[in-house]
Each structure stands twice: as C-alpha cells, then as structure tokens.
Amino acid sequence: MAPIVEVDRLSKSFGHVHALNEISLSVAEGEVFGFLGPNGAGKTTTIRILLGLQHADSGTAKVGGFDCWTAHAKAARLLGATLEQPALYGFLSGRDNLRLFARLLGAVDEKQISELLDLVGMTERGDDKVKRYSMGMRQRLALAQAMLGKPKLLILDEPTNGLDPNGIHGLRILLRKLADEGMTIFFSSHLLSEVEELCDRVVVLHRGEVKAAGPLSELMNVRGFHFRIDVSDVDKAMDIIRSIDGATVEPGTIKDSITVNSQTDLARSINHALVAAGIGVDQLVRTQRGLEDVYIELTGVAPGSPLSAPPPPPPPPPLPAGGLTP
Amino acid sequence: MTLFISLVRIELVKTWRSRWIVFAVMGGLFVLIAGGLYTYYVISQQRWSPPPAVAWQTTLRQEIAANHQSITQLQQIKQTQPSGGFRGGFSIDDEIKREQQAIADDQYLLDNNIAPLQSFSITLAALFAMGGIVMFLLIRIFGWLASEQIAGERSDRTIAILLSRPMSRDQLLLAKAVASFLISLAVVVVTFLVVYAMVAFIEGSVGPIDGQVAIAADGSKAVGAGNLVVMPILLFVLMCIGAAMLGVLCVEGMSLLVSVVTGRWAAVGITLAVLFGAPLVSGVVTVIITLISGSRANAHFLNYFFVNVLAPVSSIAPVLANGPASAGTGMNEFAAQIATLTVWTVAFFAAAWLLFHRRQETG
Numbered sequence: 001m002a003p004i005v006e007v008d009r010l011s012k013s014f015g016h017v018h019a020l021n022e023i024s025l026s027v028a029e030g031e032v033f034g035f036l037g038p039n040g041a042g043k044t045t046t047i048r049i050l051l052g053l054q055h056a057d058s059g060t061a062k063v064g065g066f067d068c069w070t071a072h073a074k075a076a077r078l079l080g081a082t083l084e085q086p087a088l089y090g091f092l093s094g095r096d097n098l099r100l101f102a103r104l105l106g107a108v109d110e111k112q113i114s115e116l117l118d119l120v121g122m123t124e125r126g127d128d129k130v131k132r133y134s135m136g137m138r139q140r141l142a143l144a145q146a147m148l149g150k151p152k153l154l155i156l157d158e159p160t161n162g163l164d165p166n167g168i169h170g171l172r173i174l175l176r177k178l179a180d181e182g183m184t185i186f187f188s189s190h191l192l193s194e195v196e197e198l199c200d201r202v203v204v205l206h207r208g209e210v211k212a213a214g215p216l217s218e219l220m221n222v223r224g225f226h227f228r229i230d231v232s233d234v235d236k237a238m239d240i241i242r243s244i245d246g247a248t249v250e251p252g253t254i255k256d257s258i259t260v261n262s263q264t265d266l267a268r269s270i271n272h273a274l275v276a277a278g279i280g281v282d283q284l285v286r287t288q289r290g291l292e293d294v295y296i297e298l299t300g301v302a303p304g305s306p307l308s309a310p311p312p313p314p315p316p317p318p319l320p321a322g323g324l325t326p
Numbered sequence: 327m328t329l330f331i332s333l334v335r336i337e338l339v340k341t342w343r344s345r346w347i348v349f350a351v352m353g354g355l356f357v358l359i360a361g362g363l364y365t366y367y368v369i370s371q372q373r374w375s376p377p378p379a380v381a382w383q384t385t386l387r388q389e390i391a392a393n394h395q396s397i398t399q400l401q402q403i404k405q406t407q408p409s410g411g412f413r414g415g416f417s418i419d420d421e422i423k424r425e426q427q428a429i430a431d432d433q434y435l436l437d438n439n440i441a442p443l444q445s446f447s448i449t450l451a452a453l454f455a456m457g458g459i460v461m462f463l464l465i466r467i468f469g470w471l472a473s474e475q476i477a478g479e480r481s482d483r484t485i486a487i488l489l490s491r492p493m494s495r496d497q498l499l500l501a502k503a504v505a506s507f508l509i510s511l512a513v514v515v516v517t518f519l520v521v522y523a524m525v526a527f528i529e530g531s532v533g534p535i536d537g538q539v540a541i542a543a544d545g546s547k548a549v550g551a552g553n554l555v556v557m558p559i560l561l562f563v564l565m566c567i568g569a570a571m572l573g574v575l576c577v578e579g580m581s582l583l584v585s586v587v588t589g590r591w592a593a594v595g596i597t598l599a600v601l602f603g604a605p606l607v608s609g610v611v612t613v614i615i616t617l618i619s620g621s622r623a624n625a626h627f628l629n630y631f632f633v634n635v636l637a638p639v640s641s642i643a644p645v646l647a648n649g650p651a652s653a654g655t656g657m658n659e660f661a662a663q664i665a666t667l668t669v670w671t672v673a674f675f676a677a678a679w680l681l682f683h684r685r686q687e688t689g
Contacts, residue, residue, distance in 0.1 A: 014688075051490035053687040076492040087483035091344045100339070103332045104491045145487070 004029045004078070004153050004184050005050065010059035012045055012208075019045040021208040022059065027186055027201075029152070032179045034199030034216070035188040038299055041205040043188045044084060047157050050186075051081055063153060077105075080146035081155040086138040086162075090131030094122055094141045097130060098148060105149040116144040121170060135162030143171070147178075154178065155186045160194060172198060192292050204298050211298040219294055226287045227260040227267060228252055232280035240277050244269055256282075330497055337475075337505030344478075345471060352467070352513070356520050363524060379531030382445035386432045393429045397422055427650050431549040440540040440556060443645065446533035449559060451522035452566040457639030460517060461570055465577050465636050466601045468510040470594055472581035475502040476682065477593035486687055499682050503582060503675070510574045514567065535559055545645035545655030555657045566639045569664060573636040576667045577601065579674030580632070586682040604633040623653050629663065632670035638663035 005027035012020040020042045027033040037043050048054045049061045052072035061068045066075035088097050095113060102108045117126045120140040130138065139162050146154055156175075160168050168191070175198055179185055189195055195202060195216075202219060204212040212219055231237040234251060237258055241249040247262045247270065260270060267284060274281050342349075368374060404418045435442055444450050455461065476499070479485035488498060526532040540549075540556045547553055557565070580600070585593045608628050615625040628634050635641075641659040644651040 048486075048687070051486065053486055053489055055686070073492045073494055076490055079490075081487070081490050083483065083486050085483055087485075087487045089340065089344075089482070089484060092340075096343075100336055101487065101491070103336055104329075104488070104493065106329075106332075 002029055003027060004064055005033075005186060006060070006062040006065075007046065007050075008060045008062075010046065010049065010061055011057050012042075012049065012054070013057055018208050020049075020056070023205065023208065023210050024059075025203050025210065025213060027153075027184060029184050030179075030182050031201060032175070032185045032199045033187060034195035034202035035186060035205065036192070036195060036202055036295060037205035037211075040207075041299075042208040043205055044157060046205070047081070047083075047155055047186075047188060050155060051079075052076060078151060079153040079155055080148060080151035082139070082142040082146045082157060082159055084158045084161060086135075086142035088130045088138060088141060088145070091129065093127045093129055094133070094137075094144075095126040097141065098145060101145050102148050112148070112150075116147055119147070119174065120144045136164055136167045139163055140167065143174075151183075153184045153186060157188045158190065159187070160189055160191050168194065192295060204295060206299040212294070224261055224263045225265050225267075226293075227262075227270065227284060228254075228257055228287050229260060229270065229274070229284045230254075230257045230282035231274065232256070232282070234258055236277065237274055237279050240273050240279070241270060244273060329493055330501060333493065333497060333501035334504050334508070337501050338508065341471065341505060341509055348467065348471070349513075356517075360520065360524055364527075367528070376527050376530040379529060379533070382441045383436060385445070386436050386442070390429050390432050390436075393425045393432075397425045400425070424650060427548055431650065434549050435540065440554065441537065443539050443541055443562075443642070445539065446535075446537075446559060447526040447529045447531060448522055448533055448535055448563055449539055450529070451518060451525040452563045453639060453643045454525065455518045455521040456514075456566040456570040457637050457641075457643040460521065461514075461573070461637040461639070464510075464513060464517065465573055466598065468506070468513075468574050469577040469581045469597045469601050471509070472502075472506045472578040473585050473593040473597035474590055475506060475582060476585040477588050478585075478590045480588075480687070481590035489687060495682055495685075496679065499582070499586075499679060503578065506578045506582075507571070507575060510578070511571060514570055514574065518563075518567065535563075541642055541660075542645045542651075542656045543658050544653075545642075545651035545659075546653040547650065569638040569660070572664060572667050572671065573638065576632055576671040576674065577636060579671050579678065583674050583678040583681070586678050586685060601633065604631070608634050626654055629654070629659075630666055632667060635663040635666050638667065 003026035005025070007023060007025045009022040009024055010020050011018070011022050023042070023046065035043050035046070045054065046061075049056055050063060050068050052068050052075065055069040063075040064078040066072075066078075068075045088094075089100065092100065095117065098113045098116065099108050102113060114123070117123045120143055122137065122140055122144065125133070125137060130141065133141065139159060143156070143159060146156070159171060163171060172194060175185055175187070179198070185198075187195065187199060199216055201215050202213070203210055204219075229237070229252075234256060238249050238251070241247050241258070241260055244266060246264055247260055247266055249258055249260050251257075252259045260266070267286060271281060271284055371377075400418050400422050404422075407418070432442075434440075443453065476485065479488060489495065522532075537559055538556050539559055539562050540554045541562075542549055543553050543555055581593070581597045584596045588596065608631065612622065612625040612628060616622045638660050641655050641663055642657060645656050
C-alpha cells in the first residue's frame with residue numbers, strides 16, 4: 001500500500017537540544033502504527049510537525065503526499081488528531097464542541113455527531129459542559145473530535161492518558177474496529193501492552209533517533225531465543241547454565257524460575273546439562289520476548305520508570321544560616 | 327470563502343458563549359447609568375418629561391448675550407483691579423479677547439446659517455459616545471477581549487487542534503480579527519443609540535438627521551470661511567463611528583500582537599497595562615514638559631503614540647462649543663490622529679501576522 005505518512009530525515013532542535021535527528025519513517029495506508037519511546041524521545045515533536053504546528057529544521061514530513069508545513073491545509077484534510085492533553089472548549093457542551101470542530105471541516109452533520117458520541121460512550125453526557133467532564137471523558141470526546149469527517153489517518157498521542165481500565169479496553173476495541181474498517185492509525189503510547197495488542201508495525205524512538213522499526217513480530221523475535229525454566233535449585237542451575245557457551249541467564253520474575261537468552265536454540269543442551277547435574281526441571285518453556293523487553297533493550301529505560309520521567313526540578317536553595325526566624 | 331465565514335461565525339459563537347457575562351455586565355451598566363441619570367433629571371428638574379426643544383439659533387443668541395454680559399463684568403473687574411490680571415498667568419484682557427472671539431464665531435454661524443456641531447441630539451450623542459469616557463472604557467474592554475483571542479486558545483491548548491485543521495494560520499488570524507471587530511462594532515453602535523436616546527430626552531427632541539453641521543479646521547483660531555469644514559449630519563455621525571472603530575481596530579491589532587506570542591493571563595495583563603498605564607505616563611510627561619517649557623503645545627508630539635489618540639473624536643468635541651478651543655483641536659488635528667492611528671494599526675496587524683505565521687506551537 002502507498003504510504004500515507006512519509007517522514008524523511010527529519011531534524012528539529014530547540015536551542016541546543018536536538019529533539020529529532022534525521023529520523024525517517026513511513027506508515028502505509030490501513031496500517032496500525034505504534035510510535036514508542038520514553039519521554040523526551042521526540043514523539044510529540046514528530047506528531048506536532050505532522051500536524052503542522054511546528055516546522056522542521058531540515059527533512060520533510062508528508063501526509064498523503066502533501067508537505068505538512070507548506071501544504072498544511074491539504075495534508076490536514078486527511079487526518080484527525082488527539083493530543084497528549086485533550087484540548088476542548090470547557091464552556092461548551094461535548095456536542096457543541098463537536099459541532100464547532102465539524103464546522104471547520106465544512107458542514108455540521110448532526111447524525112455523524114450523534115454516532116460519534118455513541119461510539120465513544122458519551123451520548124448521555126454529550127449535552128453537559130466539558131468543564132464538568134473527567135479526564136477520561138475529555139479523552140473520549142477528543143477522540144470523537146479526531147474522528148469527525150472520517151479522516152483517512154488518525155494520529156493519537158497518548159490516547160490512553162486518564163482512561164480507566166474499562167476505558168482502555170473500550171478504546172482498544174474501538175481502534176481495532178476502525179483499523180478493520182481501513183483507517184490508518186498512528187498511535188503513540190507508553191502502554192506497551194496496548195501497542196503490542198493493536199499495532200502491526202512500530203518505531204522505537206530514543207533521544208531523537210529511530211532505534212528500531214519494523215513489524216512487531218519481527219522486532220520481538222529477531223533477537224535470539226528466550227527460555228523460562230522452573231528448577232529445583234535456582235543458584236546451582238544458574239551456575240551450570242553460565243558454563244554453556246552462548247547462553248546468558250538471569251533470575252526469573254517468578255519464584256524458582258530462571259530466564260535464559262541465547263542466539264541459537266540451546267533448549268536441549270540446557271535441559272541435558274541441568275538433568276545431568278541432578279537439578280529437577282519442572283518445565284522448560286520457549287518464550288517470545290515481550291515488547292517491553294525489546295523496548296528496554298533499545299532505550300535502556302523501562303516504560304513508566306522514574307528514568308523515563310522528565311528530570312526532577314532543582315532542589316530548593318538552602319535556608320540561610322539561622323533558619324527562617326529573623 | 328465558506329470556510330472563512332464559518333471561522334468568523336465560530337469565533338463569534340465562542341466569544342459570546344465564553345464571555346457573555348461581560349456583555350451582560352455592560353448592558354446592566356447602561357441600564358443603571360440611564361436609570362440614574364433619569365432619576366437625577368426628575369429630582370433636579372422636578373418634571374418627568376423633557377423640556378421643549380430649543381432651536382440652535384436661539385441657543386447661539388443666548389450665548390452671545392451671555393458673552394456680552396461676561397465682557398461687561400470683566401471690564402468692571404479690570405477697572406477695580408488696575409494690575410489687570412488673575413492669578414495663574416491669565417490676564418483679564420486675554421479673557422475679554424476670548425469672549426469677543428466667541429461672540430464673533432457665533433455671529434458668523436448665525437449670519438451664514440451654519441449650525442455648530444453640538445446643535446443636534448444626534449451630533450451631540452456622536453461626540454459624547456465616541457469621544458468621551460464611554461469610548462475610553464469600551465476600547466479597553468475590546469482590547470482585553472481581543473488579547474485573549476489567540477492567547478486563550480494557547481492556554482486552553484485548543485490552538486493545536488485549530489491549527490491542525492485544514493485552514494491556514496492567515497485565515498484563523500483574520501477570522502479572529504474580523505470577529506473581534508464585528509463584536510466591537512455592534513457594541514459601539516448600540517452604545518451610540520443608547521446615548522442618542524438619552525441625549526434626545528435631555529434635549530427634548532431627537533432632532534433632525536438631515537441638514538449640515540460645521541467643524542472648525544483649527545479650533546484655536548477664529549471661525550471663518552477658511553476655517554470651517556461643513557458636512558451633512560449623517561456623514562458626520564458616520565465619520566465619528568468610523569474614527570471610533572479605527573481606534574478599536576488599532577487596539578485590537580495591538581492586543582492580537584500580544585496574543586500571538588503569550589498565554590492568556592500575560593496577554594490580558596500586558597494589554598491592560600499598556601492601555602491604562604501608557605495614558606497615565608503620557609499625562610505625567612505632558613505636565614512635566616508643560617511646566618518646563620511653559621507651553622502644552624510642546625508635549626503635542628505624544629499624540630504620535632497610539633494610546634493618546636485612540637478616540638480621535640475627542641479632538642473635535644470641544645470645537646465651536648461657545649468660544650475658541652485650545653490648540654490641537656479641530657478637523658486638522660482629527661485628520662492627523664486618524665493618520666497616526668492608521669499607521670499604528672497597519673504596523674500592529676502586520677507584526678501579529680508575521681509572528682503568528684512563524685510561531686511554533688510547542689505548548
């Protein structure tokens with residue numbers, strides 16, 4: 001399929017900070033595309049460039065073949081977007097917000113607005129002022145706003161922010177349905193399980209550079225073999241496996257289990273070595289690496305960990321000698 | 327074009343839905359002021375209805391008689407005070423000259439059947455509504471509302487959604503400017519009509535809307551054939567509304583310029599600080615210059631600063647009242663202020679357009 005999003009050697013700096021460093025990616029029409037990376041990786045900057053809110057220092061970003069900055073109006077006609085913080089008019093009702101944004105696209109289609117409210121589960125609260133909405137409700141209404149006019153491309157920047165588990169489940173079903181209907185979804189999220197479940201292809205961005213790109217299945221399997229082994233003596237088993245060429249071992253997350261990684265299939269060798277050493281092997285399972293493992297390996301940062309958060313503010317200045325009392 | 331009309335409509339709806347309370351308060355103030363004035367009228371005049379209207383010729387003749395009386399009194403004072411002066415630098419001779427000039431001016435108008443500016447309810451209302459304290463306050467309210475136009479969207483983060491939609495930044499900025507202008511135009515016209523109704527009541531008549539009025543070109547000089555601009559009443563009223571709206575446009579340009587580079591509260595703060603603070607500073611500077619140089623005319627250069635000429639009608643309001651006005655009044659000054667405002671307005675909008683065009687929305 002022809003790419004609907006084409007980003008070619010895109011660079012962007014803010015002062016001395018290089019937010020994007022010659023990143024390239026493309027998204028085919030009808031694809032569900034995951035855009036991953038820790039905070040500050042450059043995801044939102046890329047999305048802002050695609051939306052025409054910022055222009056790149058060099059390189060190009062195109063949607064449907066139209067440059068996102070110089071032919072913004074044409075590119076924008078093909079897409080709908082939600083941003084990290086749902087942006088809506090608090091003094092208007094949910095329905096009026098949709099009417100207002102629909103007017104920007106041409107005529108107001110009341111039937112479509114009602115359908116969208118229904119789709120995001122906001123029919124009952126549609127006539128309430130948005131300022132009375134919870135974060136999750138705003139997020140859902142923002143999603144309905146993005147879907148106005150049935151765009152070819154849906155760009156979602158952290159759409160699960162503020163959603164409760166039910167909301168996340170509902171969003172997953174909705175996005176799957178939209179994808180099945182042929183809508184292209186460009187999906188940025190910290191929730192790797194969502195990306196893993198929904199996306200056909202991902203790009204992992206770190207410090208403004210593309211660290212990995214490709215179909216999810218390839219990304220998770222390309223880097224060797226992985227085993228979970230439940231044993232009677234973890235320490236002894238780890239010592240034995242360390243002596244096998246090409247195997248790395250670490251304690252598993254479950255009690256009495258270990259995790260072994262290798263570039264070649266060592267299942268039989270490992271099993272043989274353990275049994276020969278008199279260690280009871282309760283089970284040896286070949287596991288697929290999760291997206292989280294790949295993500296940590298590529299970025300060195302666990303999603304949602306303190307390391308992925310922005311740097312903390314500087315400590316307050318020390319109190320003057322003598323304390324607060326004059 | 328359809329998209330642009332939609333945009334303007336959206337901006338009107340947003341302003342009304344988010345700021346209706348401002349318009350409600352303004353309406354309430356009108357009612358209170360009108361009610362208060364009427365109550366004052368009833369108590370002071372001891373009557374419920376306005377007095378019969380007086381023809382402008384009669385008023386002028388009464389003024390001439392009053393001026394003659396003043397001259398007689400001044401001459402009597404002069405005989406009892408041989409030093410011949412008042413305190414504060416004014417001499418009795420100067421006062422007598424002013425009174426004589428006023429008589430000559432009024433007589434010229436009577437002889438040539440030219441009505442002075444303030445002769446009719448509608449012209450009086452135009453002068454008061456567009457050139458006085460009402461316009462001073464309205465302009466500041468319009469400045470405040472316009473300063474929120476882009477900055478408010480930025481603070482609410484809705485600017486990102488708007489700009490990600492299929493329209494250009496030029497269209498959005500122009501739509502916001504047009505919407506701000508239309509709202510202020512509606513308020514100014516309503517204000518004018520309310521003031522007209524009040525003046526008509528006090529004057530005892532709505533007065534004619536055809537006929538002609540005269541304005542001195544230089545208010546400080548004697549009225550005569552070479553120092554009068556005569557125009558139809560309705561044209562004069564339209565000119566006043568046009569001049570008022572140019573002042574409004576200038577302020578909205580400045581407010582939009584501030585709005586494209588800041589957030590909501592910074593924009594409102596800066597705009598109101600400039601609109602209230604700058605006239606105050608100018609006033610102080612004027613006093614200092616006048617005290618040092620001995621002439622207020624030396625501070626006239628401050629009128630090249632937009633804040634000091636936002637209500638150009640105020641420069642023609644004092645002329646031909648009853649006697650020569652001070653320097654810096656009349657049609658010449660009015661035209662100079664219009665030119666000043668035009669230059670500032672174009673500069674503000676051009677700067678706002680340039681900055682908004684290049685602005686990177688990172689918030």
